[in-house]
Amino acid sequence: MTKPANLGSSPMVSRDSGGSLVEQIVRSVACRIDDKLLRTGSRMPSIRQFADEQKVSRFTVVEAYDRLVANGYLESRRGSGFFVRERASLLNNLSPVTQPLPTSQQPDVVWLIRNMFRQLPPQKMPGSGLLPHEWLDGELVANGLRSISRLNQNLLLHYGTQQGFLPLRQQLQLKLAELEIAASPEQIVTTNGVTQALDLVASEFTQPGDTIFVDDPAWFLMFGTFATLGAKVIGIPRLHDGPDVAKLAELAALHKPKLYIIHSVLHNPTSTSLSAAKAFQVLKTAEQHDFMIVEDDVYCDMHPGSAVQPATRLAALDQLNRVIYLGGFSKTLAANLRVGFIATSHQNAIRFSDRKMLSTLTTNEICERVVHKILSEGHYRKHVDRIRSKLDTARHEVTSRVEKMGMQVEYRTPAGMFLWVETGTDTIALTEKALEKGILIAPGSLFSPHQLPSTHMRINVAAMGDEGVWKFLENELR
Amino acid sequence: MTKPANLGSSPMVSRDSGGSLVEQIVRSVACRIDDKLLRTGSRMPSIRQFADEQKVSRFTVVEAYDRLVANGYLESRRGSGFFVRERASLLNNLSPVTQPLPTSQQPDVVWLIRNMFRQLPPQKMPGSGLLPHEWLDGELVANGLRSISRLNQNLLLHYGTQQGFLPLRQQLQLKLAELEIAASPEQIVTTNGVTQALDLVASEFTQPGDTIFVDDPAWFLMFGTFATLGAKVIGIPRLHDGPDVAKLAELAALHKPKLYIIHSVLHNPTSTSLSAAKAFQVLKTAEQHDFMIVEDDVYCDMHPGSAVQPATRLAALDQLNRVIYLGGFSKTLAANLRVGFIATSHQNAIRFSDRKMLSTLTTNEICERVVHKILSEGHYRKHVDRIRSKLDTARHEVTSRVEKMGMQVEYRTPAGMFLWVETGTDTIALTEKALEKGILIAPGSLFSPHQLPSTHMRINVAAMGDEGVWKFLENELR
Known part of the structure; x- marks a missing residue:
């Protein structure tokens, strides 16, 4: 067996310097390898020997060696110890060819x-x-994560349920009931933000070549989403109290759209909301020309109530027959949680849920639990x-x-x-x-x-x- | 102002019974409302009065009232206090119509x-x-979540980066280097599990009507995914050392596939791995008939090494030119984390990353941080x-x-x-x-x-x- 590498006589750890003992050892050994003070292929001192020399516990050395292996500095060979690995060469000898990318001249x-x-x-x-x-309130989210981490750990390991975390869907049922929208938990499907919700709904309801109506102006990301699905996107002029309904009827007769995506309250980018009269006309037009309405209500919780600005939800009038309602928490809690949802008829919910399964399997139940905790504890x-x-x-x-x-x-x-x-x-x-x-x-x-x-x-x-x-x-x- | 509701004289909390004081109050009040002992619309005692009567702190009462509001039992009216709400009627008067669903007779x-x-x-x-x-090791995941919750909270709030959490992609670069696959972090895109990876790759590389080859037998979920994209799925018989390459060449000439999805090691469901010779032939056939190979390596970390079973990765031979490599941690860490990834050419990485953005915006950086922490600390x-x-x-x-x-x-x-x-x-x-x-x-x-x-x-x-x-x-x- 080769003689172990010489680490020099200076101590690698100090109780006074920053970082845990494990971190100090990892840093010191990594530096010595990067600086070629430790030769590639040389054997590291045994765990016992290192611990004795540096006057730290063996447990500390095991932890440090494990991290060095995970980060490509050491290699563990069963039965014969730990060996220095040339990390730089591991990464650099394999030189990936990266072509320069064409940069778009025109902002799109x-x-x-x-x-x-x-x-x-x-x-x-x-x-x-x-x-x-x-x-925002990072403490709300951090608290949520901490409390999830203290759950029975088995709950963290397996897939979530297909439609989404049931207690969250029950909490959403209450939220919707307060908007006068009746939706049982079976009618709710959680999604990776409203973006996935729009993608699922449009995938399920359109074929390439079909037309989708949006407001003009409207949230831009969905134009790209619909383009990838091969749909034709047409804008309906947005006025101070909702869409131009005469234009909506005229264009509907002409283009026979499958869907109309609309923000009823706090429309992005104008912050306008739909009047009750316009809401009624939009629904009548949808019925007459037989298209579905997708009501994107992601700004719901920023709305101050009907005393300040109209607050009619299309889904409250229609009760999820022709209206598919979308919501989420990216704006008010944390975009990073990626928790959105669809409320729709039971049959549509099954369709969206099956399609979600085929494109992303399940959504992230860990984050759905965090949102459920925040909503149910009343701080929200x-x-x-x-x-x-x-x-x-x-x-x-x-x-x-x-x-x-x-x-x-x-x-x-x-x-x-x-x-x-x-x-x-x-x-x-x-x-x-x-x-x-x-x-x-x-x-x-x-x-x-x-x-x-x-x-x-x-x-x-x-x-x-x-x-x-x-x-x-x-x-x-x- | 109406007289506050009478809560009865018995104490609602006990230091000896289970649950926090807040939980005990929430339970007691909710029961009284469910049992109609508190009338809908009646005013609750003020926070101060409730605190004095029940000998708890006002803070406790504020917390309890907030939760009761969040759960639909109370309503808070600014300036005039908290009022009992009929939760059952909030939910039940709006009776959603749920049609019975057709149940599939034949397992599909x-x-x-x-x-x-x-x-x-x-x-x-x-x-x-x-x-x-x-x-599995729930403690690994729970520890990860706890440590993420202690980060600078701003990191939890905003979107993740478009391609995925950079330190995780750097860690994946190392993991791939050990398999002799050179991929810079720019060539790696994180996904919501391998399922999303397959959906993104197939969406980007096929049009409706195109053909995708899979192994026969193969992982079933993707059949559904490809069907929703309008692709034709054709199986290549899987033998003990990889696909039947004669059949592969014959079917490739006939069907001109766009993609071939293959497990090179620990194929699901047979647990067979690709021999080096077969790997070479598969790549030659792909080149000859100009199709891309998608190497799904989700069972990577269960493989015992080439001493026990062949372990040739197609991407190690081809270096991500014609091979798109997929991996993930659902099998070995936790399916619930939903962390997978694609390694590919830089240009493809941009395409997949843009498409990911249009279908789900970003992936969940919180869980990507958890996986990064677990991988880099060496316990994995x-x-x-x-x-x-x-x-x-x-x-x-x-x-x-x-x-x-x-x-x-x-x-x-x-x-x-x-x-x-x-x-x-x-x-x-x-x-x-x-x-x-x-x-x-x-x-x-x-x-x-x-x-x-x-x-x-x-x-x-x-x-x-x-x-x-x-x-x-x-x-x-x-």
């Missing part, structure tokens, strides 16, 4: 969405669709109350400053996180300039179902706290 | 998969595709070592008992969790009888790309600990 949907996920500082993202961290209501009240202040301040700059806020709604702003200039050009300065703007053409040029942009009132962003806008839009 | 793919998610006792599921709880290797060694024992015992019963184990491989067993009888009929007794069997026809009748069944050697299951089989197969 995919371009903007990719930028949405770039690690820009959140205060530099007035175009973001999320609330800033400090508006106060949390969204606080968000709404902060939004009111921010909307007021941002509106007045935007208007002082000479821009026009369309609709001036009394609720929601978005302002739909007429800038008087092409906002794609503005977006390109902003990105050079590390600022993310959401230009109007992205929200156009046909990406038409636009002088509008969407502003997130919660993300306008940065003077640099204001300066940029003032400079460009003078 | 969807039927079996639904049953896989039924809450049957795990020991009654010899047809299950997962290891039993007690073979010992955990899978233990699984392999337990599988060896179980496989040996189950094989000899199955053969004593007169059934034939095909291939008798020295590795893996599945036995592919010739029963001599129609296994669909057997499955129906088993289900009447609450036992889940995986009949051969499910693994047939065309659901042909079969006398085979797949046995999970880790799930054969129940004497009732053995008795049933002995009884039926005598």
Whole structure:
């Protein structure tokens, strides 16, 4: 057997320096290997010997050696000990060929969405669709995770149930009942956010070549989703109280759509809500031309109630016959949890649930348990109350400053996180300039179902706290 | 203001009884409302009054009232207090109409998969595709969740990055390097399990009407996935050392497939692995007929190494040019985490990542962090070592008992969790009888790309600990 490698006489650990003893050993050994002080292939001291020399417990050495193996620094050979491995060569000798990628010159949907996920500082993202961290309650989510980690561990190991975690669906039944929408847990299917919900519904209800109606403007990501399904997307002009219903009827007669995707309350990007009269007309048109309505209510919990802005849900009128209702918690809890849901007829629920199974098997029950815990413990209501009240202040301040700059806020709604702003200039050009300065703007053409040029942009009132962003806008839009 | 409801004089809480004080109050009040002892619409005592009467802190009462609101028992009216709500009527007056569903008479793919998610006792599921709880390590997962919950909470709130959590992709780079597959983190995309990976790859590489090759037999869920995409699925006979390559070439010339999905090691359901010679021939055929290979390596960590069974990965030969490599942790860590991945060329990675974004936005970074922590801390290797060694024992015992019963184990491989067993009888009929007794069997026809009748069944050697299951089989197969 070869002589073990010489680690030098200096101690590797110190009770005073940072990190656990295991971490200190891992760091020291890894550095010595990276610096070639330990030769590839040489044998490490035995666990016992290392422990004695460094005056640490054997358990500590076992832990440290295990981590070094997991990170490619050591190799464990059964019965003969641990050997130094050339980590750099493990990775580098296999040199992957990465071609340079064509970069899109013109901002398009995919371009903007990719930028949405770039690690820009959140205060530099007035175009973001999320609330800033400090508006949310990380402690709620962290507490949820901690309490799930203390459950019977068997619950963590296996698949979730096909339709989603039952107690969460029961809690959603209550939430829906308060909106006057009757849905038993069997009528609810959980999804990986509203994005998956839209994908499942559109996959199930359309064939390539079919037409899907959306609002114009509308949430841009779904244009891409529907395009991958081969569907034709047509926009219905959105007014202050809902869609242009005359146009809706005219286009429905012409295009025979299969689906109409609509935000009834706090429409993205205009923050408008549907009046009761418009809601009724939309349903009548859907019946007449026999299309389904997908009511995306992801901004539900930001809505201040019918005393402030209309709050008619299409599903409350129709009771999930022709309306498929979508909701989620990405906006008010944490986008990272990826918990959304579909409420629909029992038969549709089975169809969506089977399709979910075929595309992603089950959704993540761990995160569904976290959301269930947060909803059932009652802190959620106060949390969204606080968000709404902060939004009111921010909307007021941002509106007045935007208007002082000479821009026009369309609709001036009394609720929601978005302002739909007429800038008087092409906002794609503005977006390109902003990105050079590390600022993310959401230009109007992205929200156009046909990406038409636009002088509008969407502003997130919660993300306008940065003077640099204001300066940029003032400079460009003078 | 109305007089507050009378809660009776008996104390609602006791320091000795079970549950926290908050839980005790919630239970007591909820019972009184369910039993109509508290009238709908009546006002609850103020928080202060309730706290004084029950000798608990006001904080406790606030918590309890919040939970009662969240669960539909109370309503909070700003400035005037809490009022009893008729929860039953909230739910029941809105009576959802649920039609009885047509039940499938004949077991099909969807039927079996639904049953896989039924809450049957795990020991009654010899047809299950997962290891039993007690073979896995819930503590590993629970520890991971706890440590994630202690992170900077901002990390929990926002979306994950589009391609997946970077440190996890770096760890996967190492894992792949050990298999001699060179993949930079940019070439890796995380997915919601291998199921989503297959859906993304097939969506991106096929049009409706295109042909996809699979092994015959093969993992059944993907047949459904590909059917929803409109693809034609054709099976290539699987032999003891890989596919029948003559047949592969013949069918490729005939059908011009776009993809061939293959398990190179520990094929499900036969537990066979690809010989080096066959691997080479498969790649040559793919090149000649210009189709892509999707190498599903979800059983990777159950493989004992090339000394015991061949372990050639197609991606190690081809270096991710024509081969798209899939992996995941549902089998060895926890299905519930839903963490899988795709390794492919950089350009394909961008395509898959964009498509993932359009169908589910991002994957769950919380669970990706858990998997990263487990992999990088080095406990994972010992955990899978233990699984392999337990599988060896179980496989040996189950094989000899199955053969004593007169059934034939095909291939008798020295590795893996599945036995592919010739029963001599129609296994669909057997499955129906088993289900009447609450036992889940995986009949051969499910693994047939065309659901042909079969006398085979797949046995999970880790799930054969129940004497009732053995008795049933002995009884039926005598």
